[in-house]
Structures are given as structure tokens and as C-alpha cells.
Amino acid sequence: MNTYSFDSLSEEASVPVLLDRKQRHRLLRKTDIIRAAEHVFALKGFHKATIQDIARQAQYATGTVYLYFEDKNSLYFSIVVEKIKRLLYILKLKTGQVTGARKKLETAIYESLNFFQKENDFFRILIQEESHWTIRRRMAKSAVTQDRRDFLISLIKETQAEGLIRKDLQPRQINDILEGIITASIFSLLEEEASQAKDLKGMVGTIMDLFLNGVKKK
Amino acid sequence: MNTYSFDSLSEEASVPVLLDRKQRHRLLRKTDIIRAAEHVFALKGFHKATIQDIARQAQYATGTVYLYFEDKNSLYFSIVVEKIKRLLYILKLKTGQVTGARKKLETAIYESLNFFQKENDFFRILIQEESHWTIRRRMAKSAVTQDRRDFLISLIKETQAEGLIRKDLQPRQINDILEGIITASIFSLLEEEASQAKDLKGMVGTIMDLFLNGVKKK
DNA sequence: CATATTAATGAATACATATTCATTTGATTC
DNA sequence: GAATCAAATGAATATGTATTCATTAATATG
Numbered sequence: 001m002n003t004y005s006f007d008s009l010s011e012e013a014s015v016p017v018l019l020d021r022k023q024r025h026r027l028l029r030k031t032d033i034i035r036a037a038e039h040v041f042a043l044k045g046f047h048k049a050t051i052q053d054i055a056r057q058a059q060y061a062t063g064t065v066y067l068y069f070e071d072k073n074s075l076y077f078s079i080v081v082e083k084i085k086r087l088l089y090i091l092k093l094k095t096g097q098v099t100g101a102r103k104k105l106e107t108a109i110y111e112s113l114n115f116f117q118k119e120n121d122f123f124r125i126l127i128q129e130e131s132h133w134t135i136r137r138r139m140a141k142s143a144v145t146q147d148r149r150d151f152l153i154s155l156i157k158e159t160q161a162e163g164l165i166r167k168d169l170q171p172r173q174i175n176d177i178l179e180g181i182i183t184a185s186i187f188s189l190l191e192e193e194a195s196q197a198k199d200l201k202g203m204v205g206t207i208m209d210l211f212l213n214g215v216k217k218k
Numbered sequence: 219m220n221t222y223s224f225d226s227l228s229e230e231a232s233v234p235v236l237l238d239r240k241q242r243h244r245l246l247r248k249t250d251i252i253r254a255a256e257h258v259f260a261l262k263g264f265h266k267a268t269i270q271d272i273a274r275q276a277q278y279a280t281g282t283v284y285l286y287f288e289d290k291n292s293l294y295f296s297i298v299v300e301k302i303k304r305l306l307y308i309l310k311l312k313t314g315q316v317t318g319a320r321k322k323l324e325t326a327i328y329e330s331l332n333f334f335q336k337e338n339d340f341f342r343i344l345i346q347e348e349s350h351w352t353i354r355r356r357m358a359k360s361a362v363t364q365d366r367r368d369f370l371i372s373l374i375k376e377t378q379a380e381g382l383i384r385k386d387l388q389p390r391q392i393n394d395i396l397e398g399i400i401t402a403s404i405f406s407l408l409e410e411e412a413s414q415a416k417d418l419k420g421m422v423g424t425i426m427d428l429f430l431n432g433v434k435k436k
Numbered sequence: 437c438a439t440a441t442t443a444a445t446g447a448a449t450a451c452a453t454a455t456t457c458a459t460t461t462g463a464t465t466c
Numbered sequence: 467g468a469a470t471c472a473a474a475t476g477a478a479t480a481t482g483t484a485t486t487c488a489t490t491a492a493t494a495t496g
Contacts, residue, residue: 022442025443029443047265050482050483050484051483051484051485052483052484060444060445061444061445061446062445062446062447062484062485063444063445063446063485063486063487064443064444064445066484066485066486067443067444071484071485072484072485169424169428173424174428176402176403176405177399177402177403177425177428179402180395180398180399180400180401180402180403181395181398181399181402182398183398183401183402184394184395184397184398184399185394185395185398187394206387206391210387210395213431240472243473247473268452268453268454269453269454269455270453270454278474278475279474279475279476280454280455280475280476280477281455281456281457281474281475281476282473282474282475284454284455284456285473285474289454289455290454290455
């Protein structure tokens, strides 16, 4: 459907550029394959997912996958990078639409939960990915992951500057803890299969509440 | 060194039972192999770790591993189960030595961080494992994982009963969030390679502080 | 519509590694 | 110290799957 390059969706500036027929065709194939791979990776995990599974899911032959992606790894990374870029784009966009640090932070939490809930295949992939990274001590991570973290930290600093957060705490440490809370919340969100339409806003309220005020009895 | 069965270390009751020579020999081999496997799995991850790697690390031949473990999976699970049992044992022991729900909870957090920091090979394995579980929706998990969770939840309920935690929050939800915080803290603890002897007590203080009182400016 | 160009196919190949098992080595008993 | 039993070895086997590439199909071009 979408005939623009992915980058145009995730870069803040610049007008999306229309691509020529050939590029458009290529992009469509890549998208097909990425969608299929997302699903299969999430279902089976990186190692148990075979290229044949992915090709079958995308309704292409095995070899076709290799016309569009270098190898299995690079297909995997394409998914991760594309999605994180999109999330970062959404975060910047939505937090830009509200004023005040507290509101921005709240928006970021809401949009993160919303994103991962919708893209839960990807969330499962990401959890795997994070652990791969940890295990290999591949500290470089991808620049884009670093970007997202930096962005959240900057929001925390703003909130601190506004006087809503104690100044004796390290923004970096606060961020780690906040990410821990968000991840835990998504897990519990995804586990509750019954109540699908779970009240996200309510949940964000609870998180902000816990985060800002703790669990102490009032 | 240790000539007792593992169970004796992780079961609360019963006097450790001395084993006969043959059993003892067998247990020593298993221990050797588990130690080696722990290391290799943590370094390379489950899939890239080969049985040959593990055998080499343990200074045995490839086939020897199969005399003591059914297959690669069962070796892997042995590690996870053994360690979680030990952690649960420690948690029960140490929290039993203090009084008051708040103090118990604080002790549990401290001991968890301490355990994972010391056993960081295992922490890395566990993170992988958790994600495997999540992805496969293998909800059964192992009984022992469930036990640990139940134990933490019981501490939270006690703290709630003592009036230190708001009663409108679900213990289960609080636990998820607390586990998220702990996990995030360990990550950040392990990343800071420089300051090894990081002040654990200080960190637990911060966590309890954030958890009970939030990050709000006083 | 003949030719050239590009895309797609999937069977064949290459490779990695879990697992087996015939053989060797070491320990125990009488 | 010969005979028996147990433990350890590691080369050989089995399996699974990533990747290639000769072939076929589809599309564009003059």
C-alpha cells in the first residue's frame, strides 16, 4: 500500500520522496517479507524460525528471500531497526503535541505501552534481541536503540528541571527503573488475554502514580 | 568439594544425607559439567554453545556429557532449576532472620541483587530463558520459578497487611513491577564494569525509596 | 512477436553440531 | 595379576537448515 520509503516515516524533517517503479516494487517485496518474518520470529524465536517458514508465510520461494536480504541476521536486524525507528518517531511526534514535562513523560509512557501492545509480535522479538545483546556484551547496540534511550532520559531531565523529580537521583538510573516498570507492565498486559481492551489510560495512570508517589499508603 | 546432594542445600527441612561413593562420584561429574555449561551458555548463549565447547571447558570428552545428562536441553534446565532453588532457599533463610514485613521485603531485594550480581553468568542465562518461555507461552514454567514468585508475593501481602502499601493495588501487579525494577537494576549494575564494588546497600536503599516513596520531589 | 532483462523458483549443496557407540582406559575384586 | 565391571573417549553418524545457483517464468523493449 504505502509507496514511500520507510525512512520518510521515521525521519522528522524532509518531505517523503516518491520512488520509481523498480524501487517501489522492491520495497513492497521487502515489506511482505518483513511482515512474515516478524510473525514467524515472534512465534518460534530466532533460531527455530527457518527461512523456509518465513518464505512460506510470505508466499514466496525460499530463494526469493535472499534477493531482498543478505541473510537471516540482516533480515532480523531490519525488523528491529525499522520498528524502533518508528517508535522513536511516534514518541517525538506525540510528546511534541503536549506541553509540560510531566505531561510529556506521561505521553511517552502511554505511547510506548500502546505501541508494544499493538506490535506485540515485535515486543517478543525485542525481548529476545535485548538478551542477545546482553549476552554478547555487544555494547555498541544499534545507534537507534541508544537514541530512544537518550530521548527518554532527556524527558526525565526536563521533568527534574520542572521540579517534579528529586534532583539527587541520576536520570540514567531513573530511566532504567522506568524502563523496567514499562517492560513489566507490557508483560502483564500481554498475559491477560481475556480482557483485551484493557484500559491503557488507567494503566498509565497507575504507573505514573506508582512512579511519582510510590506504593506507600496515603 | 561438596559431597552432599544439591537438594539438601535448597530444601528447608531435613538433614543432609551422605551419599555412597558411586553417587558421590556421579554428583561431582554433574557439578563439573554444570559449572562449565553455565559459563559457556552465558558466554555464547544457548544456541551457539556447543556440547564440545562445554565438554572442553569441563575437561571431558564430548560423549562424557551424555553419560550425565539426557541431552543439551536437560543440561540447560538443570542449571536453571538448581540456581533458582538456591536463590529461593537464600531468600527464605535471610528473610527469616529479620522481623517486620518492610525489613523482609528489603532483605529479599538485597539478596536478589546480591545473588544475581555474584552469579551473573546465570543472570544472563535466565534472561534468555525467560524470553524463551515468554515466546513459547510455555506457561507451565517450572514449579520452582512459580515458587519464587509466590514467595515474593507473600512478602508483598505482608507488607500490605502491615499498612505500608496501599490496599487498592494488586499484589501480583506490584510484584511484576518490583521484578521489573530489580531486573533493570541488575542490568545497570552489570553494565557499570568500572565501579565493581558498587554499593549494593545504597542501591537497595534507592530502590526501596523509589518503590515506597516514588521519585517525587519532597 | 522476438529478444533482452529482470524476478522467482526450489532442488542441490555446504555446513554445523547434536548424538551415538564401538573401542580404550581405569578401577575393583578375588 | 587375571578377570570383571564401570567410566571415558572421540570418530563416525544423523539431522536440520542456511545459502547457492542453474533453470524457468514474467515483464519490458524495439
